[in-house]
Amino acid sequence: MKYLSICTISFISLFFFSIFSFLIGVIFIMSDFVIFIEWEVVSLNSMNIVMTLLLDWMSLIFMSFVLMISCLVIFYSKEYMSSDYKINRFIMLVLMFVTSMMLLIISPNLVSILLGWDGLGLVSYCLVIYFQNVKSYNAGMLTALSNRIGDVALLLAIAWMLNYGSWNYVFYLEAMKSNFEMVLIGGLVMLAAMTKSAQIPFSSWLPAAMAAPTPVSALVHSSTLVTAGVYLLIRFNIVLSSSWMGGFLLLVSGLTMFMAGLGANYEFDLKKIIALSTLSQLGLMMSILSMGYYKLAFFHLLTHALFKALLFMCAGAIIHNMNNNQDIRLMGGLSLMMPLTSSCFNVANLALCGMPFLAGFYSKDLILEVVSLSYVNIFSFFLYFFSTGLTVCYSFRLVYYSMTGSSNFSSMNMLNDEGWIMLKSMMGLLILSILGGSMLSWLIFPSPMMVVLPYYLKLLTLMVCIIGGLMGYLVSHISLFFFNKALNNYNSSYFLGSMWFMPYISTYGVMSYSLILGKMVVKSFDLGWSEYFGGQQLYNSLVKNSQLNQMLQNNNLSVYLLSFVLWVIVLFLFMVY
Template identity: 45%
Template sequence: MGLSCSLAGWMMLSYCLALFPLYLVWNGIGMSLIMEWEVFEVSSALFVFPFIIDCASLVFSFVVCYITSMVMFYSGGYMYGDEFLSRFVWLVIFFVLSMNFLLFIPSLWGLMLGWDGLGITSFALVVYFQNPKSLSAGMITALMNRVGDMFLILAIGLFSICGHWSMLYMWGHLDCVMLVGSIFVMFAGFTKSAQMPFSSWLPAAMAAPTPVSALVHSSTLVTAGVYLLFRFFDTWSKYSDLVWILAVISICTLLMAGIGANLEIDFKKVIALSTLSQLGMMMLCLSVGLCNLAMFHLLTHAMLKALLFMCAGAIIYDGCGGQDVRFFGSVSRRLPLTIGCFNASNFALCGMPFVGAFYSKDLILELCLTNSVGWWILVLLFIATGLTVCYSIRLSYIVCWGYLSVSSLVSFCGDNYSMKFSMFGMVVGAIGCGSFLQSGIPVFEELFHMTKSIKISVVKLLMISLFFSFLFIIKGESSVVHMFKVFFRSVLSFFSSMWFLALLGGHLATNMGMNLSKSFFSYLEQGWSEICGGIGSFKVVSFFSFLNQRLQSNLITSSLGYSLWKGLSIGGILSFSFFSMMGIE
């Protein structure tokens, strides 16, 4: 059963090796190639199926397929003995194929193939374990993403006025059309990348197997919204109101996810909230005009987040399925290689010097300091970056060096060689991806002048965050944090439940929507609209059709014709007699 995972892994790895020389050629040429296939034409609107080959699509596809290859090797050990492993492999292949459609098709209606493919396959992967919890999580995920599909379909219908649906040259048309279309595209990106108020589906998607989480939260589903706004950057960025809305929503998502990750006790949900926090940072980069840095941070974050989920899956696998971090501890004694990779990915996520996301996050913070962005954006961005360090150090401390708080009857499984091989392959990418991309892609290398104090301020932020994480999370767990929990229980409940978005966007919205749809079905679909609409029309047409058939049948013709002939004959005789009498007189 693990053979199919290995074959899929080697297939994706060979595709990556084929993409690499193509990327080198295109990077040297410095151009983009667009190929279009004209499908049909309606009212001067061309339905074309384009493909784009440029540095952004090639590098993104390379990262997606490299992560997928390592995840498939990892799945061979993690899901060994699963009854439906071959179905899982095919779903993952279709999932990655949909993401590549999204990357290489710069047309809105062509992009819907990848966009809907991601939604359908993600639902099938979330409900893979076929239990009520997975089904509810899959329904929340599917319904939230269908909202984004609705906005994208509205944008497709609106942009038909322009006569094309290409994402590369939308400008130059009616300003009102561009504004409304940009709003639709922006909200579609919000739902797919789980920005507020559509954030509740991202932690719920943790019901999927851990290899799926490594794909979804690194380079596939959640990054589709960021990539869509990256492609549409020249269209929506000229509207200052939309830029301001994007900045506010991304900052709120950053803070909400950072605070929630510091209070969450579910292992996979902590990492999911970490993904949500980094997605907020990417959206913030887009709002301040740093679109290339947003893509740079997306790629570096994809590598380290896939490794983080792999290590989390190995730790959960070792603990026989437990995900409560309060029962973890001293894992470094049992899984030294896994913990080494886990700490490497955590340090890369924090922005430790010269590893992983340091190259992208350092550039983002320094450019926000040197550019003319609002002071409130700077303050909240620095607070959110400090929260990233806090929850990363908290997680490493609890898992690696905390006390082992489990029953004596628990047996530990240990990881296998395929999982170790895949984690080792990912740790190379997580540590070296930032420096490789910055040196290999010119648009990711920003040159600017700044003072010594600005350069030191980023290092100061890192040191202050480390100090507070050790003070309040490690040393103050028994005193300060306990007092805060006692006196501010309602505040903690608000922050730990994602500002009640899980209630409002999940259970409440789903129940209200289901009840409302049931009422509509009862009163409209089965009520007066059916009588005035389909059912009523069917009955009227059926009645007249039956009457017409009866009039034209032989039985009606013979009996009715005889009666008519008889009546006409009698009437004719009486009329003749009457006129004759009148003539005689």
């Protein structure tokens, strides 16, 4: 019981913190109130180190959502990780992860943001390699090294901001519109956000991070690690709207959304399908953010966190029951054997697709209508709507393979809904996935806005979803025909199914060559010429001088005679000249 007690304590404390944070956030949003706290940590002569905290409606509501999902994930882990003797350590890692996220959310200062940012990166590495095997280690290295690029970009931004006298970017947001240097800092922050939110070309780490335990995936892919980049860019949204960066980010995030949607339709691993779905939704958030609608991006960030955490929890319960099997081709008929889990799974899937009056509908429908209303080119318009269709397509394909028909599992396996602790945590998120969207839309957009569009554009979102769902069902139903076609076009299927070869490029390509280059630099410079003329040369000269000094200090007659002769010669030469 001593191992389980830490789960209970964490769950209760995080739950109450979440409710408290949400209520304060509601008060702040109603009264348009912001608190900026400066805590003087050290004061020495004229130098003082100050920790700053920014509490506004955005940080408080996001914090409450992160805490709520974290507390339900910890409660879920109580049963999911019950066979793990070191569950205490696992819960501690999750709490460290959540603490890093809290620090990132409430910091208006780039240095304290870096503390939270790096904390997320390091703890995520520990969580990805939690199941200790070669696959997990490789995935952990890919995750850590991909995120290091963003960390370096953030460090460069911190160094560049030294020109301004303060690291509190809040004071310089207006200056960012026109000043070239601040645009450069914004560009570095955007690069950091792209690595953390796994946009092209840094997308390969996100499906690889599925090597972590499922509760971690539910936390990482819904509200913490991957959303950190989006949240940071929401804070820096002025830079995107006033420079070339908005257009660049729109292209990159649109392609990420499209690529992930295509990849998920070729994937058979349950967790990887949901991971690619996260990548697609991150592309959607980033793209609408790059167009200047930061409140919409934040709205979708919150609603997505709810149903994505639920989706991962349901996937974890299914994998648990299927004897740790993740292949959707071996599933089937789960709706008969696990009705409660299947209901939660289907609600989360429908919320992801944008089913009317579920959480995802309020944000997704509004985003697509605003895109229809905006001044955007045909390519971006196509990416938005086609990617939405692909989302519904892979969701219905997933439901078809796992829920319908009869079980395809190889052995007799008892499937049931008896994991009550897991079910309770899933029920909490189920309620939030149904009610969360409408509640948030009333809070974030209190005065109703009417988007007036032509009839065909108004219905386009719905039509795209229906066509996508039909395609997903048909492709799965006539799968034999589809497989034959896929095998006929093996190269294109392989290209689309492997995220446009991104994992190979980032592992075999970029990382292996950079590591080989690093080895050459170390061999040629650190252990080569610089060693010979630097450390070794200094060492040899010091050794020789100390040996000479030692010899002179040995009370030896020959040394005295030699020194006497030398003195006589010097004296003679001095007298002659």
